[in-house]
Amino acid sequence: MVAFAAIASQTYAIERPNIILVFADDISARELPLYGSSVWSPPSGGNTSEVALRAQTPAIDQMAAEGCWVKTAWASVVCSPSRAMMMTGRYAHLHKWWNNKDKGRYIDANGKSVTWPLYKSSPRLIGHVAQQAGYATYWAGKTQMAGDLREFGFDQGCFTPGELADTDNPFTDFKMYEKKVDGKKHLFNSDTDQPIDTYLQHGWYWNPHVRLMKHAGKLNGFQWWPNTAESKKTFGLNTYGPDVELDFIFDFMDRQQADGKPFFVYHTSHLGHDAFDWLNPESPSKWPGTPVVKWDGKGYTRTDSHVTGDKGVYDVHGTVTEPGIHNHVNYLDYQIWLYRNKLQELGIADNTVMIFCADNGTSGYGKSSSDRQKGTHVPLIILAPGMTKHGRQDVLVSMADMLPTIADLTGTKIPSDYEVNGDSFVPFLFTDKTKHRDWIYGYNGADQIIRGDLVMKDGKGKWWDVSAEPDDLISFPEIKDWNVVSDDHRNERDTLRAVLPQFNLHANEHDAPGVDLLATAVKPKHIPKPVKTVDTSVRTEPNASSNAGERKLLFADKFDGRTRPGEQYTIARGTDGAWTIRDGVLYGRQTNDDHGAVIRKPMNFKDIDIEFDFRFNGGSHFNFVLDDQNEKSVHSGHICRVSISPKMVSVSDDKSGSMNLEVRKQRQDKNLSEEGKAALEATLAATQASAPVSLKGPDWHHARIQLQGDTLAVSIDGKSVVHFESSGISHPTKSKFGMTVNGSTIDFDNLQVFSIQP
Structure with a gap:
């Protein structure tokens, strides 16, 4: 200076x-x-x-x-x-x-x-x-x-x-x-x-x-x-x-x-x-x-x-x-x-x-x-x-x-x-x-x-x-066509592309260093009483986006007859009051503006086919994550995820992409070379995909998430939305799955988990 x-x-x-x-x-x-x-x-x-x-x-x-x-x-x-x-x-x-x-956010002197x-x-x-x-x-x-x-x-x-x-x-x-x-x-x-x-x-x-x-x-x-x-x-x-x-x-x-x-x-x-x-x-x-x-x-x-x-x-x-x-x-x-x-x-x-x-x-x-x-x-x-x-x-x-x-x-x-x-x-x-x-x-x-x-x-x-x-x-x-602009235009594009990865930390380093909290969302002014509008029976019919073989039901939960999720689920520390059950519906909500709602179902699997009903009742979006808590090459065991909002569905290979420890190290490297920056951006782009949707807040929707081999497929209301292939998805073992809710409330029902038979 x-x-x-x-x-x-x-x-x-x-x-x-x-x-x-x-x-x-x-x-x-x-x-x-x-x-x-x-x-x-x-x-x-x-x-x-x-x-x-x-x-x-x-x-x-x-x-x-x-x-x-x-x-x-x-x-x-x-x-x-x-x-x-x-x-x-x-x-x-x-x-x-x-x-x-x-x-x-950060954790203040009062632990908040x-x-x-x-x-x-x-x-x-x-x-x-x-x-x-x-x-x-x-x-x-x-x-x-x-x-x-x-x-x-x-x-x-x-x-x-x-x-x-x-x-x-x-x-x-x-x-x-x-x-x-x-x-x-x-x-x-x-x-x-x-x-x-x-x-x-x-x-x-x-x-x-x-x-x-x-x-x-x-x-x-x-x-x-x-x-x-x-x-x-x-x-x-x-x-x-x-x-x-x-x-x-x-x-x-x-x-x-x-x-x-x-x-x-x-x-x-x-x-x-x-x-x-x-x-x-x-x-x-x-x-x-x-x-x-x-x-x-x-x-x-x-x-x-x-x-x-x-x-x-x-x-x-x-x-x-x-x-x-x-x-x-x-x-x-x-x-x-x-x-x-x-x-x-x-x-x-x-x-x-x-x-x-x-x-x-x-x-x-x-x-x-x-x-x-x-x-x-x-x-x-x-x-x-x-x-x-x-x-x-x-x-x-x-x-x-x-x-x-x-x-x-x-x-x-x-x-x-x-x-x-x-x-x-x-x-x-x-x-x-x-x-x-x-x-x-x-x-x-x-x-x-x-x-x-x-x-x-x-x-x-x-x-x-x-x-x-x-x-x-x-x-x-x-x-739209880079062949019709000058070499100088293309060279500057390449320079700008190489700059961006060092700042692109919203998804994985959202909060203060050492603090791993969920993104904040706006509280709704009013949460109407839920009224189911979808069939609550077990859905075992083939899905249009499926490339799977025969399915076998491993686990099902209609959330009937109780007010709490129970010992079959794990709830993230500090969010115990975020998950409740009323009238057979699981409610996930941020208990305050400073914390999201996390729930996981422990289960060992490699391939899996999961269905559930959901409704946006004030919440902004939720992640459906599939983790291996024993995998040390990635942050927090994250293998892959699906993120669903009213306007977008995204999938990502976390093991090969943003949660891979080597990739995270590159993202944090302030001295990364221009070639390294370009390679990093290419890695991140290659390990995720998304597609637009239009999901109305008051309506119930049905999600199906299929993981088989190196493929992660998502369909909503019987229509294929995203079908993504990436090597990290084929990680041989997973130990849990579940939802993370951002916002005031998102409702869930009729969770069903199937194995996929080759």
Whole structure:
């Protein structure tokens, strides 16, 4: 890493610059006119080319002209993993935050499996890096971090979280609560006590929830704001959360300037995020209006907000804009203008670096999408005194690059044995370098997204020619025939393929090192009482996908006449309450958000034919595993498995593939050669197969899993789905089989196990 201080001492006057990093929420690059897209987002989400719904960003445009803006900057596809990438400078294979609802876990001091906090997985967070260099640090806005917020390297904070735990806020009733009506949970608006159709949230825009960290002498604590007689008097419907954040940031900047200490501001604004519109409860828009601001060609004026009313009936008196993300972007532009004015006022504009970026694509367009770069493509604008780069920069940048960039700007050295996946942007910004990165990478759960200058592989496994930029920034031509593209395209494809295996650890290293837990799933809002709709008689008829000979019944269980599985099964430690029997149905469910449900049937076999009925009753998917507990060449004795979800059935040869100890060692080898990486990816691809299905949650389905020789075949409801051959499947002995349920509930019945006679 090149230390910025060394660069500065040689060529530039700037040293130990103040740093302001504005990290906006859910804003695709296409929402900024700077990026020249022919399409952007309307108030209801989706696509529009209506000019009146396009943002106007004169302050950001000026910042980009005096500094620079990056054509292709990537985050991850959704909030939590992107913020983890920014905070750590690392990808999910290290910090384990794969998706908002799919985060790795560890065992805490109380023996409970909980989300692995980033300060545990990555002890050098972006705040710590600045603190190490002697900077005062401030964090404002959205948090969305697990664990103790005081452990992230920030001296103070002003948070507008809207978190669901913030029900004790005494200053606002812009909250939501759940209540049972006729035995079912419904969501209610605390302001009106009326049911609403949205997701559970509290207000962070108007009349917001605001919590301060280590403020005004409370060195170790948190407090609600307003916290003084004056602020309590003025707080109310006219209080706008993004304004409160900036007021506290500016107060912090004033204090640091007075003390002569450099500062780092991490401003994780909510602006851009969709939300319930408390002032207009019936509004169909995704983005509530903002205070009215107007640009006169030289600067902004803001209309003082005037909101009156109560209990869901409000009059904004023309002081709040119409809804839409374009107005959120406009308000961010107004705040950038305020920032720059404040720097001039304090006399530190020539010694301050400003960075504007966002965490993922726009809701209703790119957020959570692994399609091409819809979810990953975000704006990035940087202004730093002494830069050699100005205007548009056609380079590749990752949000993981921000931590090492901050390290270089502050003069902090990251130890060589501490893995960081980002690359400092400082050498590019301040020298004559013309290239920054060869590739950028994103992720969404198990989906991996990667691109270079010429080609891109998205999370759906499709390849795209990105050598030219389409008008809408997304309609790249798909590459279906590699013979019609250039050698350079093919060479870059091979390079990207070789990169991916080192990060592809979602399936086998999901949690903290040494912790082997199951993936988390979303709890359903309601679990209906099961009603069987399939024949419960023993099924011995031949299956269309079968290549087996005569069958002999070895074991059967209709789960009748009891409430527990019994001693004939083994239940994983810590999940004893996860398996119950009611009315002849076996229920497997996660007993809490931090653990899955595991059940196994000990039985010695080589080939086997298994049938059972199942139904998704809130659970996301289940694995049917076939193991040999005595086999030491694989992790946990895993030989092969079938994974079934409502949309996909997958099978894998674990012995030859991902669970093989030698393969796992290669996957963990950070110094694996390019040839080794390519060979590893080929091995993994050759030892698994999948096929799409469409299985409705309320319906019962019938599965048949046949293992014979080196073949594993799966059929659902009498139709062949996957038929896969691989050498590891023919392992001569297996000692148990069973299910692992991810999610709230999956129901099972009519388990039958047959031997296969040659």
